[in-house]
Amino acid sequence: MIVCSKEFDVCDPDSLSRRARKILDQEIDFISNPSFNDDTAESDILRDVDTSSNETWLNHTDTVSSSGSSTTISRLCRADVLSAEEERNLFRRLNYLKYKANQFRSQLNPEWVTENQLNRIEELLHRAQLVRDEILRRNMRLVVSIVKKCMTTGISFDELFSDGCLTLLKAIDKFDYSRGFRFSTYAYHAISNYAYRKIANLRKERAQYKQLPPERSxxxxxxxxxxxxxxxxxxxxxxxxxxxxxxxxxxxxxxxxxxxxxxxxxxxxxxxxxxxxxxxxxxxxxxxxxxxxxxxxxxxxxxxxxxxxxxx
CATH class of the missing domain: 1.10.10.10 (Winged helix-like DNA-binding domain superfamily/Winged helix DNA-binding domain)
Structure with missing residues (x-):
């Protein structure tokens, strides 16, 4: 049975069931921490933070030239670098939000679900995404600096920058703040190692290409x-x-x-x-x-x- 929230006069059982199944099909990866089980965890970790600016921090219509010279690049580097305390708080909040969403997700039954249950999980995941975006925004300067150092003939700034952002996002999802070291150090090694591997593979591909018989039909x-x-x-x-x-x-x-x-x-x-x-x-x-x-x-x-x- 689908149970509708009392706040709504009309309920679409199929729609709620689809939403529930979509959430159940979604993996919620997070780095757990013993403090998440504390009675005061929610009030300590989920203090009000203004993340409203996150959703428009990058205008995707802007373009970046192959040399990396664009007003977009200067905008990307405009955000202040995170302090150690800010970094810790953001990662703690990110993982706690996903931890709570996963807890509620484990209780879902697609055949017996309320609108409020789904809204609560989706809201937690949305808030986690905003925190993730904030961490990304505050580390864009690091990506740009690494990409500019790694640029070489035959590989564009755009390509390295795009790969660098994806690597940064993966690093955000895997970083364990409780170990005590800085995320910037962790991300620097992840991004630079990926960039150097990509360049090495490109050179290897070129070398293989040049070994082909000349003027091969x-x-x-x-x-x-x-x-x-x-x-x-x-x-x-x-x-x-x-x-x-x-x-x-x-x-x-x-x-x-x-x-x-x-x-x-x-x-x-x-x-x-x-x-x-x-x-x-x-x-x-x-x-x-x-x-x-x-x-x-x-x-x-x-x-x-x-x-x-x-x-x-």
């Missing part, structure tokens, strides 16, 4: 003809692509030509064929193709290369 191992274009369209695309392909690096050029059948015999290579040829994973080839296509679309914007944007 793309069509030699091609198996599938491109059925999407007529001869005239394909010839025009080939000509236009030659005008813009210099914006891509060597691997990206190879992948685009192979995937879009721009060779003499108009045959395409599968992701697996290219992965074997370049010595990288099939998923990595897919990612490189997506990045190359995005670059070509940007170049084609507003020029006679619009055909590329429409066909890629």
């Amino acid at each position: 793309i069509e030699e191992t091609g198996e599938v003809k491109n059925p999407l274009m007529g001869t005239g369209t394909w010839d025009e695309l080939s000509e236009l692509l030659n005008e813009s392909i210099s914006t891509l690096d060597e691997r990206e050029q190879l992948i685009v030509k192979s995937r879009f059948a721009l060779g003499k015999h108009r045959k395409t290579l599968t992701f697996q064929k290219l992965a074997d040829q370049l010595g990288i994973s099939k998923e990595r080839v897919r990612q490189l193709e997506q990045r190359a296509v995005a670059k070509l679309r940007a170049v084609a914007e507003g020029t006679r290369l619009d055909l590329i944007r429409d066909l890629l």
Whole structure:
């Protein structure tokens, strides 16, 4: 039976059940602490904190250039660095909120649930997300400083910065504040190690690419003809692509030509064929193709290369 809250005149049993199942399917990871069981834990930990500014702290319409020079970067670095006490309080609050949400979640029965039960869990998770966002915001300066140090030829600021933010978020979820050391130290090692591994892997991929036989015909191992274009369209695309392909690096050029059948015999290579040829994973080839296509679309914007944007 679905039990409706008395605060609501209308209750949708299916809707409540779906909400409950969604919560039950969601893993709530947190770092537990013995103090969470104290009688005064809630009043001590969940003191009122203004997190209203968190939800708009980054305007996602802003862009960051490949050199990292943007007003967005200065905005990201504007937040004050957390003190040791602020850091401890935020991580304590983050994990306590998730701990409480998980407690209530363990009591859920999708067939017998109230609106208030669901609201209480969702509110705790929302408050935890705001705290997580605040920790992220206050550590963005660290990400930017590491990325600027790690930038190298062939890998953009955007790519390293995006990976750095994801690594920072993972570090936030795994950090145990009770061990006594600073999160900034933990995050610095996590982000810099990931960046250096990414750069090392990129260099390894390039080295493997350069070992390929020179002027190797793309069509030699091609198996599938491109059925999407007529001869005239394909010839025009080939000509236009030659005008813009210099914006891509060597691997990206190879992948685009192979995937879009721009060779003499108009045959395409599968992701697996290219992965074997370049010595990288099939998923990595897919990612490189997506990045190359995005670059070509940007170049084609507003020029006679619009055909590329429409066909890629």
